Amino acid sequence: MDKLMSDLKSQIIAQLNLQDTKPEDIGDDQPLFVEGLGLDSIDALELIVLLQQHYKIKLSNADDGPKVFHSVRTMAEYITAHQAQHA
Amino acid sequence: MYIRSTGNISPQKTFGHQPLVDAVVYTGNRLACIEPDYKAFIDPKQIRRMSRIIRMGVAAAMECLQEAGIKEPDAIVTGTAYGCLEDTNLFLSKMVEFNEDLLTPTAFIQSTHNTIGAQIGLLLKSNHYNNTFVHRGFSFESALLDGMMLLNENEATNVLVGAIDEITNPSHAILNRMALYKQGPVSNLDIYKTRSRGTIAGEGSAFFLLAKEPSGKDYAKLDGLHTFYKPAGDSEIEEQLNAFLEKQGVKYNDIDLIITGNNGDAGGDKVYEQLAKSLFQNNDLINYKHLCGEYPTASAFAMWLGATVIRSGELPAVLNYTGSAGKKINRVLIYNHYLGIHHSLSLLSAC
Secondary structure, eight states, rough: HHHHHHHHHHHHHHHHHTTOGGGSSOOOTTBTTTTTBBBOOOHHHHHHHHHHHHHHHOOOOGHHHHHHHHSSSHHHHHHHHHHHHHH | OOEEEEEOOOOSSSSSOOOOOOOOOBBBBBBOOOOOOOGGGGGGHHHHOOOOHHHHHHHHHHHHHHTTTHHHHHHEEEEESSHHHHHHHHHHHHHTTTTTTSOOHHHHTTTSTTTTHHHHHHHHOOSSSSEEEEOGGGGHHHHHHHHHHHHHHHHHHHEEEEEEEEOOHHHHHHHHHHOOOOOHHHGGGGGGGGBBBBBBBEEEEEEEEESSSSOSSOEEEEEEEEEEESSSSSHHHHHHHHHHHHHHOOGGGGGGGEEEEESBBBTTTTHEEEHHHHOOOSEEEEOHHHOOOOOTTTHHHHHHHHHHHHHHHOOOGGGGOOOOOOOOOOEEEEEEETTTTTEEEEEEEEE
């Protein structure tokens, strides 16, 4: 899980072009949107693309978005659960 | 109407209203803009979504507005031939790479030609008139004409007009393959001497705040603008020039300086050389494309140069001016053509 979260932080920084942000600046449980990293709706689309590109996961239910993309940890948990389901 | 302020990012040190003293020398066939520290002009959170051309456009526009002391112009009008090439290239590459699936939304959103005008509007929180013209070598002139009409028809009291074009690695490679640029190393200072085919690639972002009323600290007056498309030959070009100046009530000996668009291409420069022997034979002439390179909206750099020379009264050595030293420059004519297709004339005068 720690390795996955570390990878995710680097991928988020690259995908969203978060200049001046380092992986260690993003907390595992820090909210990604609004008060946390300050991401917005366009970033949400970029995160959906990130999941598809790197983990072959298509977010089938849009209502899951806020829960899945709440933090790096929730994203990692979603990926792990999805991979276990499809193993 | 009056040019109240300017903002210019170019391959020379023009940003920050620095006086043009020494030319930045390039060897090769490509000149790249000297970019400022954008964080002074754009919120870092917003910079991350902006490609290079958007940053150049926004920063030049902001500098122009700051100089004029205007927070929100009545209209924003931009001109660009190529648009946001970097984002377009990224978007199209991803389409191919991911088999038309998994497209990154940011590159798509930012790849449209009107992104720069829109970003300026968003940053200013402005809902005023916002338009972008994409007409190849007439893109800047079309934007300028729109701005002039808005002022003339009392639709606006001030208008931000700008032109932006970038050169990217893929676009440079494609245009190079089409033999637009010189082959082999050449200094930008020597392009007029080469007598060979092709020119040097350039790019730039130049903005102007046009106002209907004088402010007392304007750069220059913009007296007239005229464009003509694919002239049949030198005689038609001369007719267009004569008609334009007659309409403006100006004779050739009333013009203190003519800025011509020579770019070092032996074929394209013939028209300028012919005019230097005929209609312009008694005028002082300078060129500018050794400073900014050739691109479809390069005439915006010429307008910045003309306005700057009128206001400062200085003709730095980089312009290779051969007229009388200390001569007051009150009236400037700019004649430019892009690939022999799009020809434009602009007339500036001292306020």
